[in-house]
Amino acid sequence: METDIQLGAYTVPVILTVILAIVYKFAGTGLPDKWKAVIACLVGIALGFVALWYAGKPWIAVNIVDNGIYGLMTGASAVGLYELSRTVINPRL
Numbered sequence: 001m002e003t004d005i006q007l008g009a010y011t012v013p014v015i016l017t018v019i020l021a022i023v024y025k026f027a028g029t030g031l032p033d034k035w036k037a038v039i040a041c042l043v044g045i046a047l048g049f050v051a052l053w054y055a056g057k058p059w060i061a062v063n064i065v066d067n068g069i070y071g072l073m074t075g076a077s078a079v080g081l082y083e084l085s086r087t088v089i090n091p092r093l
Contacts, residue, residue, distance in 0.1 A: 012047045013074050019043055020078060037079045044075025 020040055024031065048071025049064075057063045 012044070012051055012071065013078070016040070016044055016047055016074055016078055019047075037076075040078045041072055041075035044071040044073075044078065047071050047074070 020036075020043065023039060023043070024036065045068050048067035048069075051071075052059070052063055052067040
């Protein structure tokens with residue numbers, strides 16, 4: 001299995017970062033943190049499925065599960081990196 005799922009020349013984590021930056025910028029500060037995590041995971045899963053379609057792979061259970069889990073883990077890691085950067089910049093004492 002390939003290590004990174006790609007859409008053209010870009011990997012899913014890079015695309016997810018850009019999409020989340022746009023979504024969070026438009027949502028403003030009124031979006032609770034718990035929804036940011038849910039949005040990141042759902043967008044990650046959606047990008048995993050888009051990558052499956054883009055690559056022209058057959059829609060069989062193995063490919064669907066692989067790409068869905070890859071997208072979920074990409075979204076979860078984006079949330080983890082966001083929380084880490086927030087903790088370093090503004091630590092909770």
